[in-house]
Amino acid sequence: MTRDISQNAAQRIAQRFPGLAAEAAPAGIVVPAESLLEIAAFLKENPDLALDYLAAITAVDYLDHFEVVYHMTSITHNHSLMLKVRLPGRENLALPSLTSLWQGADLQEREVYDLMGIAFSGHPNMKRVLLWDGFQGHPLRKDFIYEPS
Amino acid sequence: MKEEAAPIKTETFMVNMGPQHPSTHGVFRMRLSLDGEVVVDVEPIFGYLHRGVEKLAEGRTWVQDVTLTDRLDYLASMSNNLAYVLAVEKLAGIAVPERAEHIRVIMAELSRIASHLMAVGSFLNDMGAATFTPLIYMFQEREKILDLFEMTCGQRMTFNYIRIGGVSCDLPEGFIPALTRFLGEMPRFIDEYDTYLEDNEILLARCVGVGVLPPDKAINASVSGPSLRGSGVRWDLRQADPYSIYDRLKFDIPTGKNGDVYDRYRVRMEEMRQSLRILGQSVRDLPGGDYRTKVPVTFRAPAGEAYAHLESPKGELGFYLVSDGSLSPYRFKIRAPSFINLGVLRDLLIGCKVADCVVTLGSLDIIMGEVDR
Amino acid sequence: MSFWDYIKDLSNIARRVAEWTGGEWWVYGLLGLLALLLFLVPSLLALIWIERKVFGRLQVRYGPNRAGPFGLLQPVADAIKVMTKEDVAPARGDRLLFRLAPALAFMPAMAIFAAIPFTRNMAVNLDIGVLYIIAVGSLGVIAVFMAGWASNNKYSLLGAMRAVAQTVSYELPLVLSVLAIVLATGSLSLVKIVEYQTVPLLLLQPLTFFIFVVAALAELNRTPFDIMEADSEIVAGYHTEYSGMSFSLFYLAEYTHALAVSALIATMFLGGWKPDVGIPWLWLIVKIYLVFLVFSWIRGTLPRLRVDQLMGFAWKFLFPLALINILIVAIEVQALEGFPGWLALVNIPVAAIILIGMARLFRFGRVTAPARAPERG
Numbered sequence: 001m002t003r004d005i006s007q008n009a010a011q012r013i014a015q016r017f018p019g020l021a022a023e024a025a026p027a028g029i030v031v032p033a034e035s036l037l038e039i040a041a042f043l044k045e046n047p048d049l050a051l052d053y054l055a056a057i058t059a060v061d062y063l064d065h066f067e068v069v070y071h072m073t074s075i076t077h078n079h080s081l082m083l084k085v086r087l088p089g090r091e092n093l094a095l096p097s098l099t100s101l102w103q104g105a106d107l108q109e110r111e112v113y114d115l116m117g118i119a120f121s122g123h124p125n126m127k128r129v130l131l132w133d134g135f136q137g138h139p140l141r142k143d144f145i146y147e148p149s
Numbered sequence: 150m151k152e153e154a155a156p157i158k159t160e161t162f163m164v165n166m167g168p169q170h171p172s173t174h175g176v177f178r179m180r181l182s183l184d185g186e187v188v189v190d191v192e193p194i195f196g197y198l199h200r201g202v203e204k205l206a207e208g209r210t211w212v213q214d215v216t217l218t219d220r221l222d223y224l225a226s227m228s229n230n231l232a233y234v235l236a237v238e239k240l241a242g243i244a245v246p247e248r249a250e251h252i253r254v255i256m257a258e259l260s261r262i263a264s265h266l267m268a269v270g271s272f273l274n275d276m277g278a279a280t281f282t283p284l285i286y287m288f289q290e291r292e293k294i295l296d297l298f299e300m301t302c303g304q305r306m307t308f309n310y311i312r313i314g315g316v317s318c319d320l321p322e323g324f325i326p327a328l329t330r331f332l333g334e335m336p337r338f339i340d341e342y343d344t345y346l347e348d349n350e351i352l353l354a355r356c357v358g359v360g361v362l363p364p365d366k367a368i369n370a371s372v373s374g375p376s377l378r379g380s381g382v383r384w385d386l387r388q389a390d391p392y393s394i395y396d397r398l399k400f401d402i403p404t405g406k407n408g409d410v411y412d413r414y415r416v417r418m419e420e421m422r423q424s425l426r427i428l429g430q431s432v433r434d435l436p437g438g439d440y441r442t443k444v445p446v447t448f449r450a451p452a453g454e455a456y457a458h459l460e461s462p463k464g465e466l467g468f469y470l471v472s473d474g475s476l477s478p479y480r481f482k483i484r485a486p487s488f489i490n491l492g493v494l495r496d497l498l499i500g501c502k503v504a505d506c507v508v509t510l511g512s513l514d515i516i517m518g519e520v521d522r
Numbered sequence: 523m524s525f526w527d528y529i530k531d532l533s534n535i536a537r538r539v540a541e542w543t544g545g546e547w548w549v550y551g552l553l554g555l556l557a558l559l560l561f562l563v564p565s566l567l568a569l570i571w572i573e574r575k576v577f578g579r580l581q582v583r584y585g586p587n588r589a590g591p592f593g594l595l596q597p598v599a600d601a602i603k604v605m606t607k608e609d610v611a612p613a614r615g616d617r618l619l620f621r622l623a624p625a626l627a628f629m630p631a632m633a634i635f636a637a638i639p640f641t642r643n644m645a646v647n648l649d650i651g652v653l654y655i656i657a658v659g660s661l662g663v664i665a666v667f668m669a670g671w672a673s674n675n676k677y678s679l680l681g682a683m684r685a686v687a688q689t690v691s692y693e694l695p696l697v698l699s700v701l702a703i704v705l706a707t708g709s710l711s712l713v714k715i716v717e718y719q720t721v722p723l724l725l726l727q728p729l730t731f732f733i734f735v736v737a738a739l740a741e742l743n744r745t746p747f748d749i750m751e752a753d754s755e756i757v758a759g760y761h762t763e764y765s766g767m768s769f770s771l772f773y774l775a776e777y778t779h780a781l782a783v784s785a786l787i788a789t790m791f792l793g794g795w796k797p798d799v800g801i802p803w804l805w806l807i808v809k810i811y812l813v814f815l816v817f818s819w820i821r822g823t824l825p826r827l828r829v830d831q832l833m834g835f836a837w838k839f840l841f842p843l844a845l846i847n848i849l850i851v852a853i854e855v856q857a858l859e860g861f862p863g864w865l866a867l868v869n870i871p872v873a874a875i876i877l878i879g880m881a882r883l884f885r886f887g888r889v890t891a892p893a894r895a896p897e898r899g
Contacts, residue, residue, distance in 0.1 A: 054371050055373075055458070055467065058469055060471050071469070075368055078389055082456065104369065104492055107489060107491060129195070130196035131199065
């Protein structure tokens with residue numbers, strides 16, 4: 001059975017990055033957007049955590065803020081972690097890209113960008129993946145209204 | 150005066166393989182840069198089948214959304230049903246009767262065999278195996294599975310059979326004998342295909358060493374399913390994170406050694422055998438009792454979020470559901486294995502010949518309904 | 523002359539007609555053409571039907587069974603369909619070459635039949651029959667390249683490039699294998715080659731037969747050597763852009779060529795019109811169909827090789843094999859001053875040993891280790 005290691009991970013992050021608030025959410029941890037890349041690198045490279053498999057990236061639109069959700073799994077230790085990042089506001093949303101750590105982030109980040117409009121800085125090929133380039137808006141946002149031209 | 154011979158200049162040229170192409174498995178497109186026959190660069194382009202399933206689901210009720218999942222990986226709809234339903238049940242904490250669990254596993258494993266048959270068949274077809282011959286042989290067996298499905302729920306493709314709380318109806322009379330007959334004859338067919346294909350010199354020449362995916366890269370690129378196991382990573386969610394009754398079933402996880410096209414093909418063939426083992430056990434242990442927990446049509450999942458995943462024929466199929474306590478999901482995210490597996494395509498293809506492109510793509514076994522959603 | 527004599531040897535009819543008209547050369551020519559068409563057109567229709575039926579059976583399905591009894595009229599229905607179809611030419615292509623290519627593809631395939639002896643008399647006794655057939659037979663690739671170039675389509679061009687490379691490579695073993703026959707029979711004339719075969723050359727020179735059939739399969743571009751129109755890779759290769767009648771001309775040219783090569787194999791290896799009993803030319807036709815049936819069978823079972831493996835196979839396997847074969851045959855001819863029938867008993871095991879040995883030595887190029895993908899520019 002894949003174990004959930006939210007508690008353990010939150011403690012370790014607190015030890016490693018003192019002064020950084022990694023809250024434990026109901027099923028996962030929430031980290032600040034600025035230090036996402038460092039924390040992700042730590043989670044991946046720490047031999048006890050070794051979250052080597054980035055299973056899924058997604059985003060949820062809560063109207064006042066966006067939540068980007070990373071599902072990570074460790075194939076070595078068979079445990080998993082849900083990492084969340086909250087992004088307030090609706091315009092010019094940006095997060096550091098995790099493609100430098102996981103190649104698997106490539107298409108998934110593009111999908112999030114395409115459908116939710118969250119750009120990932122440092123991504124080698126940040127463009128739409130499912131919709132065509134000229135498409136206006138990001139359809140998975142709650143305030144998206146489709147207007148056929 | 151001696152004239153210096155100008156060096157012969159060659160230039161790469163662009164070929165659009167797809168979206169209308171016989172072997173791109175639907176409407177997939179690869180923009181290939183070719184240097185003669187050698188692939189210099191490749192850009193996968195897709196989205197032609199994008200229907201916005203994730204958005205559509207937000208406008209339908211929890212119960213209705215099962216039908217949307219049918220249309221993702223349309224070759225293994227049962228697995229999709231199951232994955233979604235598992236997520237909803239995790240979210241709402243619904244317990245499922247024992248009989249329903251067994252029926253679900255039976256359906257999921259039948260789906261796996263059907264999907265792998267198609268995968269191997271169309272992969273061989275991509276290899277130019279004689280205008281459809283292997284594909285049609287595989288169809289023959291798949292047909293029997295579809296007959297079983299039709300017997301159960303009246304549908305051959307989009308089933309909407311596995312529902313929240315159980316399954317939509319009990320197994321019909323005559324299903325178990327029919328399934329037992331299928332289980333009896335299927336191993337012989339798989340052996341037969343192996344005899345034809347396993348040591349075929351041309352097949353080996355085309356597959357061994359082509360499209361090599363090293364294990365560390367496979368993990369790093371979030372590849373899942375037979376493609377991951379073909380690279381030698383022993384990772385199958387049915388054992389790593391057992392759902393339903395898989396923790397009580399005995400089966401092996403076949404893995405490859407080199408991570409090439411041939412290994413991925415072998416893994417699929419072996420997985421069919423293992424699926425038959427699972428089917429045998431779950432039929433043997435099939436208990437009586439109720440086949441569902443009643444869930445009202447106006448079902449409301451409690452507010453919260455849940456991520457459930459399972460090992461679909463294509464890989465890790467996950468559903469991340471967010472509920473605000475209303476009739477329909479607030480967020481309905483599909484972790485589509487075919488989509489994410491495509492991330493390694495570029496690495497696999499560069500340096501290959503044009504002919505290897507289609508074979509490698511076929512060995513990844515993508516399905517556009519799931520890639521584009 | 524009795525009715526039976528006319529049936530047995532159709533050339534008697536021609537001679538009779540020519541006598542009436544004064545024995546002009548063009549009468550012979552026209553009659554020959556007529557006879558050829560009378561043989562070719564029904565044969566082509568039959569072959570297409572046979573192949574589709576064989577495929578159907580190989581693929582556990584029925585094959586055509588709607589038009590006419592057993593679907594026999596299916597090729598006719600297909601012919602009507604393609605003839606009434608619009609014939610589209612690509613706007614940016616080379617119009618002249620585009621139109622010329624299908625006709626040019628058909629001609630050499632048909633011209634091969636001029637030298638095939640149906641019986642001793644029903645033949646143009648060309649002294650250089652073998653040479654003529656090889657020369658004419660390899661002309662087809664020019665049409666293929668024309669088609670690929672004129673289509674202004676990348677798939678077509680790729681297909682045409684592959685076609686040229688493949689045909690040039692396989693021409694060598696093909697010619698060298700025929701050379702072994704010429705060595706043994708001491709003649710380039712196909713009539714003489716048939717007459718020589720008291721024991722079919724298939725048994726006398728099995729190795730030659732193997733090389734010839736494999737090389738001929740490649741020339742015919744059938745699986746496992748059909749890379750020039752590999753439908754799963756380059757759509758339809760050189761004839762991707764063709765439609766309607768132009769397409770069907772290519773299609774017919776392919777079958778005509780297959781028929782011609784079957785005829786050649788029947789003539790050179792299976793003893794042509796022999797055994798000289800009953801209606802001799804019927805024997806040949808039966809043999810042609812049998813050979814074609816084997817071709818269909820091969821096509822229905824094997825997967826396709828990759829282009830580099832195909833070249834490797836031609837140059838590293840077939841070509842040396844053909845040279846060894848010539849050496850063996852030459853030694854035998856020199857030592858025995860002839861080629862007695864009992865040699866079959868020696869040559870069959872020798873061929874088996876050499877083939878197995880070479881096959882053990884030979885490996886298809888299992889290369890292509892993909893380098894790491896370069897960074898996106």
